[in-house]
Amino acid sequence: MSYVDEVYQMVVEKNPAQPEFHQAVKEVLESLRVVIEANEEAYKKDALLERLVTPERQLLFRVPWVDDKGQVQVNNAFRVQFNSAIGPYKGGLRLHPSVNLGIIKFLGFEQIFKNSLTGLPIGGGKGGSDFDPKGKSDREVMAFCQSFMTELNKYIGADTDVPAGDIGTGAREIGFMYGQYKRIKGVYEGVLTGKGLSYGGSLARTEATGYGLLYLTEEMLKCNGHDINGKTVVISGSGNVAIYAAQKAQQLGAKVVTVSDSTGWVYDPEGIDVALLKEVKEVKRARLTEYAAARPSAQYHEGRGVWSIKCDVALPCATQNELLIDDAKALVANGCIAVAEGANMPTTIEATEYLQANGVLFAPGKAANAGGVATSALEMSQNSERLSWTFEEVDSKLKNIMVNIFHNLDDAAKKYGMEGNYVAGANIAGFLKVADAMNAQGIV
Ligand code: NDP
Secondary structure, three states: OOHHHHHHHHHHHHOOOOHHHHHHHHHHHHHHHHHHHHOHHHHHHOOHHHHHHOOOEEEEEEEEEEOOOOOEEEEEEEEEEEEOOOOOEEEEEEEOOOOOHHHHHHHHHHHHHHHHHOOOOOEEEEEEEOOOOOOOOHHHHHHHHHHHHHHHOOOOEOOOEEEEOEOOEOHHHHHHHHHHHHHHHOOOOOOOOOOOHHHOOOOOHHHHHHHHHHHHHHHHHHHOOOOOOOOEEEEEOOOHHHHHHHHHHHHOOOEEEEEEOOOEEEEOOOOOOHHHHHHHHHHOOOOHHHHHHHOOOOEEEEOOOHHHOOOOEEEEOOOOOOEOHHHHHHHHHOOOOEEEOOOOOOEOHHHHHHHHHOOOEEEOHHHHOOHHHHHHHHHHHHHHHOOOOOHHHHHHHHHHHHHHHHHHHHHHHHHOOOOOOHHHHHHHHHHHHHHHHHHHOOOO
8 A cells, every 4th residue: 555545544544533634635645646656765754644644733622601691601612733844833713513623624734735835934723613603692702702712822822823713703703812812911912813903903814815816816817828807707605705705806807696605695697796795794794685685686595506607717715515526517517617716625526526627727725715824924924023014015915925826836736747737736835845844853
C-alpha cells in the first residue's frame, strides 16, 4: 500500500464517525499523491503526513448559559489548533446546530492550505459550537458568547491563535466575544478578526470573502478566454459570503439570478436586488420569503434547487456538501462554464470530478474563498501597527492576493503535469510551503 493510502486509512480508523474530515483529507491527499510519491522515503521517515493530518491541539469544552426564561442551557464547543508551522493558528468560529468535532477538523484541515495559499504568515485552526444563534434574543446570544469566551480566552492570543467569524458568527457575535476577552485579559489586542470598525476592525473585511471569490473567478475566466462581464451567475446561500459575492458580481457586469437559505431559494430573472437582500438578511434577519414578497420579479421555492437554473457561472456560498453529483450533471447540461466555491467544501468529490471531466473550470474553496482570511491577516497587521487603512487600500491588496493565488495554483498544476486542475494546484501549492516549514522546524 502506498504511503498516501496508509495515511488515509489511518485517518479513517483513528477518527471514526467524522465523514467530513475523512472527505477533506482524501481530497487533499489524492491530489498530493504525485508530490508525495516523488519524496516518499523522506516524508515517511519523518511521518510528515501523519503529523499533517493530526491536529497539534484539540480543545473541547462545555458552554453553560441562561436563556430568557431563566433556564440553563449547555452547548458543546471546540477549538482545533491544527497546524502552526507558518504562523499563529487562524480560522473562524462556526455557530450552527450541525457543528461537531469532525466538522471543525475538516474546516481546520482545509484552513492550513488556504492560509498557506494566501502567502501570509498564518497557520490553520477552526472552532465553534452547536449553539444556534437563530431565533435567540440579543441577550441570549451575548450570554452564550460571554460564556464561550470565558473558557476560550485561555487558549488564544494575538500571537498564538486568532479566531474569526464563520457561519452564524457575524459582527454581533464577534463584538460580544471581543468584549469578554478584553474584560478577562485586561488587554486590548487583535485577538479576533472581523471586529467592528470602531474597535479595531478592518474596512473591507465584511466584503472580503465574497469580493475575493469574484476577483479569483474573474482571473480564472480571463486566463481561459472568458469575460465575467455579461455572464449569468447562480449563487447559493444568502449570508455574508453570498451577499458580497452577488454585489461584486454585479459590479463586474454579471447578472446574479439566485440566492438560497436553509429553507428555500429565490429565482429572480431580473437580477438579485442586493440592497433588498441585505435589508432582509442583515437587518431583519428574516427568511427569503420576505425578499420574494417585496420583489415582484422573484419566485420563491421551498427546498433546494439553485443548480437547476441555467447559468454560465455557479458559486456555492452556503455550506459543505451542497452541490451533489446530480446538481453537477444539471450544471453541465445547462452549459455552465465555471464553478468557484465560496463556501468550504460545498461540492462533493464525485461532483467535482464530474465537473472537471466535463471541462468546467473549477476553483476549490481553499483558494477561491481565501479572501476572508487574507483580509483578516491584513486586520492583524493594522492592529499591530495601530493603523487603519482605507477601503481602497485593503480592497486593492485583497485583489492582488486573489490574483496571485490563482496564478500560484495554475503554475503548480502546470508544473506537476495537471494543467487546468486547480484542485490539485491549490493543494500542492498550499502543501509545499507548510511541508517546507515543518521540515525546517524538526520533529515537533
Ligand atoms: P452565514 O452564516 O453568513 O450564511 C450562511 C448561509 O448558508 C445562510 O444563507 C444559511 O442559511 C446557509 N446555510 C448554512 N447552513 C446551511 C445548511 N446546512 N443547509 C442549507 N443552507 C445553509 O455564513 P457565511 O456566509 O460566513 O459562510 C458561508 C460559507 O462560507 C461556509 O462554508 C463558511 O465556512 C465559508 N466561508 C466563510 C468565510 C467568511 O469570511 N465568512 C470565509 C471563508 C469561507 P440560513 O440563514 O437559513 O441558515
